[in-house]
Every structure is written in C-alpha cells, then in structure tokens.
Amino acid sequence: MYEAMVTARRYEERLQEEYLEGKQPAFDISAGPIPGELHLAAGHEASGAGVCQHLRDDDTVTAPHRPHHIAVAKGVDLKRMTAEIFGRETGLSKGKGGHMHLFDPDVNFACSGIIAEGCPPAVGAGLAAKKRNTDSVAVAFLGEGAIDQGAFLESLNLAAVQDLPVVFVVEDNDWAISMPKDRVTDVENGARRADGFDMPGTRVDADDAVAVYEAAREAIGRARDRNGPSLLEVQVHRRMGHFMGDPQAYRSDEDKAAAQQRDSIDRLESDLRAHGVDDETIDELRSSAKERVEEAIEWAKEQPEPEPADAHEDVFTNPPSGVTDGEPNVAKTETGGDD
C-alpha cells in the first residue's frame, strides 16, 4: 500500500515537471510535451491504495477525471499509461483518450471525464458479475462534488435494488474546482447518502490509509460475498489546483497550507516506523518507486506520435464499409492530411 502511494506521488511529481515544460513562463495549456488538461491527485493517494489493495485484476474500477493514483494502485500498465498521457501511439488508447480517459481492459480499469458518469458502468460490471455468477466486484470512484449528480444517486439505487457487488468510493477533498464542499451539500458526512438507499455507508475521516484499508476490506468483502453494495467516503486533500494552471484565487492561503500539512503518505510512514519498519526498507520502497516511474516516463517519451490518419480508426469495432480512413472529409483526403 505504501509503495502504491509513493509511486503515485512520485509519478505525478514527474508528470507535473514534464507538463510544465514549454508552458512557462506564460502558461499556455496547448503548449509543451503533454497536451490538454492535467488533474493531479497529490493528497488523494490513501483512497486509491487503501481500496485497490483488496482488488484483483478481474474486479472493475471506474475512475473520474483525477485518475492516476487509482490507476497506479489498480495495476494499470504504467508505461502505456504514461505513453497515453504523452499522446503517443503505443499509449493505452493509442493517443486517442489522454489522461482523463484511460482504459486498461487487462485490469478492468476505465475512466470518464464527465462527473459521476463512471458510476452506471460500474453498476453494469456488478450486474455482469451477478448474472455470470462470479465473485468479482466493481468499484466506482468519484469526488465529493459528484454526489449531487443524478448518475450517482440513480446508480446507488439500482445497485441497491438489484443487490449488486458494487462499492462507491467518494474522495472528499473539500473542493469541486472552486466550490467548497459546504456550497454543494448540506450533508457533512457524505456516507449518510447511503441511508436513503438502505445500504451501509462509512466515512473515514482523516487521510489515514490504514483506516481506509480496513473500511474498504469490509465493503469489498461484503460485495464479494454477495451481500450487496456499499458507500465509502474518504477524507483526502487537494494539495494543488484543480488542474494544472488553476490560479486558485478562490482558495485561502490557510486552506492551501492545511492541505499540505495533512499528508497521508507521511502519516502512513510514521505508522510503519511505529510498527518497526526500518529506514532502509522505506528508502528501498521509495527508490524502487522512483525507478519505476522514471523508466515509464523515459519509455513513453521515446514512443512515436500517432499518424494523423490514425484519427479515423477505432470509431467502430466493426466498421461499416466507407466509414474509416477519413473518406467522409473530401478536402482532407484530396490533400492527404495536413501534417
């Protein structure tokens, strides 16, 4: 668990460095080696690691727009994920998806950038497990800003009435872009939303990876034993802006500083030390995480960019004739692409 957490943190520190290259001094989101928006999850690691420790490859995870820590913990291929974020041909989605839309069918991991929209597909994975009589489970991650969305509430209900093996994990980082939690909900303990659907709801109130681990064991065990869905809310912290380039003018300095101080990684590290894990072991875990990350980033950067014409492929699994290869865009095909 500690390893997943330090890997995720290191990974995002490196992504941040790479992302900012070429975007400085005046921030231009369309410049630099990593295209598009980038939502980093520093401060969220405890939930991804604490939950995914209990999952197998055949368990499904759906992640929201802030997915890296969850992907790392679920065992998504780090190299191909990095290549995807860099927009390379050998990325998980051949450069078509990007950082908010990571798909790794080998470990049943998927993302969506539309708020709460990963919940219904997780319910669907739970439904498939039930119909096929397997003991796999599905976990939908979402932010506390997403708990007002119909897709979330409808999913809770459907999972409950069908008794599906689904766990909903709400990562409460106190902010939904610029909206503080108290402006989006009157319910401080989001796990209480479970009451309305007659399912168990638990809130882990501090960035305590061990407590998350325990609570997740309960919820996932329940799902695996076919005892139905549950809701788990985890207090995490957003150490950075909502996305890279967010000036955070709406956020007080005290709040920013507080998010920096409460770090689940430091906390777990002192727990480990208190349990007799020595410096050497911790250093080893940290440096092997660094190495893995560096390897993935170096590999990704060496990968080729996709060909412009690749854009026309993969719209369908079974393409009707005449639909692929850019055929519909007459001006384009005549000039053979514009790159």
Next chain:
Amino acid sequence: MAQQEKDPAKERQTDRSLTMSRAMVEAIAHEMRADDDVFYMGEDVADYGGIFDSTEGLLEEFGHDRIMDVPISETAYIGAAVGAAQAGMRPIAELMFVDFFGVGMDQIYNQMAKNTYMSGGSVSVPMVLTAAVGGTYNDAAQHSQTLYGTFAHLPGMKVVVPSTAYDAKGLMHNAIRDDDPVVYMFHKRLMGIGWLPAPDGPKTPVPEDEYTIPFGSADVKREGSDVTVVTLGLHVHRALEAADELADDGIDVEVVDLRTLVPLDTDTVRDSVAKTGRLVVVDEDYRSFGVTGEIVAQVAEAEDGLADLEAVERVAVPDVPLPYARPMENEVVPDAEDITDAVRAARGDE
C-alpha cells in the same frame, strides 16, 4: 425570412478593444443592472469567474444571490432555470462545456425547448443557456466538441454563435431580452483567457453603450467575388486567414459569418452564392447531418439556387470523436490550410 436591419451600432466610434469574454460580461452586467429578474447560475461562475472567464468580475458587483454557484447537477439547475423563466424571471444558466449536455439534456430538449409549443404558446421560457464549445488544445473527446448541429436540430431554441467581441456583446443583449430560450455557444479559443491564447481577430472595438444585433443577420466579414465561405465561431478567423493567403494568388474570397444558426439568415448566404457561384461551408462540428449539409441544402432549395451553384465543398470534422494527441486532433479539426484547399477545389484548381 425578411432581410433584417444590420447592426445600427457598428459604425459607432470607439477606440476601446475588448476580449470576447469582457464583451459578453459587459452585456450581462448591463442587463442585470437594468432588470432584477436577470440572474446567472452555473458551476464555478461566482468566485472563479467562470472557467472560461464568462462571468469574470460579476460576483463583486452582484453577489452570490445573483451570480450563483450551483452543485454539479446539470439536470437540476438547468431545469430550475426553465422553471424560473416560466415564472417570469430571466435566468442565464451555464453548461460549462457543451459536451456535458447529455447530463441535463432532458431539461434542455424536452422542457426548455418544447414547453412554449406544448402549451400552445401560453408559456414562455425566456432563458439563456451558455456553453463553451470547441477543441484545439487537446482535451479529447469529452471536452472538445462543438455540437452546433445538435442544438440547432431540435426546434424551439434559438442558437447563437459569436465570433468577435463586438458580435458577442450585441448578441448577448439580445439573448437576455429575448422571450424565447436561447443557446449561446462561445468558442474557448475566442474568449481571450490567460491560459488559452486567442488569435487577434476576436478582440475588436466594442462600444460602451448597449446595442443589439438582430438574430438571423449573418455578417459578411470579408467581401469577395470568387468563392463564398460560410462559417461561424472560431472558423470565421481561420476562413479569414485562408482568404488572406488566397488573395495573394488573386483569389477573392467572401467570408460569411452566420452568427446565429436559429434563426438562420439564408438570404445573405444565397445572395453571396448568387454573386460568387461557389460555396464552401466550414464547420468545427461533425460533418454528417449538421451545419454544412444544412447550408448546402438551403442554397440548393432556393429559387435558382442550383443554377447559381457551380461548386460546393464541405470542410468539417469527419465523423470521429475528437482525438487527444496533437497530430490526430490537427487532422480532424479544420485549419486555414484545409479551407484554402477547399476553396481551390471549388474553383477547380486541383
């Protein structure tokens, strides 16, 4: 449709240039001062000022009661705007990225757009739905769509797409005062946001006073005699860039900016095609069943329309979701070179 009076304020003297977002905000602030029933609801519109600066500075003057941050629940707050509008208020609701439309689409398609008709005209829905559109910074398929056609296709909503600060302000005044629901779609690349550099074109002189631009009045952004390029939004600027380049080769391109899709000013388009005989339609939305096909059909259906049409080209996003990586996004989103090629093709130069 009757030929509408064209921009009476356009000739007004002004030295003051604004970005498109400033111009939009100026119109909103003016309408909010004039009418207590106008208010603005959306995600991150208050303290943040809108992710694309669409409400920048409004919180300071109007406070949280009238510049309302709402929970992430598009169905609820867009539907609430419909209800408030039916109760006689004039809400503006912001759907942050147009791509998120699916989440609240029932309220948009089945309530906002249809209640006037279904009530036999006894109910009106005087609201504005604003949304950012467009790609060109690699945000992939859920954050880069343009979707003009989706909103223009279903009857009951007026659809506005400004390309300059001047137009954005005049059209916003109109949108808020209109007794019907208006979808106001602004392109991210035109807003003049710090983190997403805009081309120079959209920043134009903007009069300080209020003024309206009638819906259904396309604007000829550049006169020319050889080929008509019909477009809107960001692609007005790409078409102008293409026109400048083609002018070096002695090709005289007329650029028609539609400005509103509903109502659609087919007269201006037809007049231009009658003059040039060649039509190129450029759109950042998907190609099939969309704006490009509609414009070509409208021209062809006109009296003598087919006789006027010597050549037609369409430049649009092929029917693929927007890809993330740069080489692929560049491939599918039309640029000035694609427009140049299409103009040459329309002239039979290739």
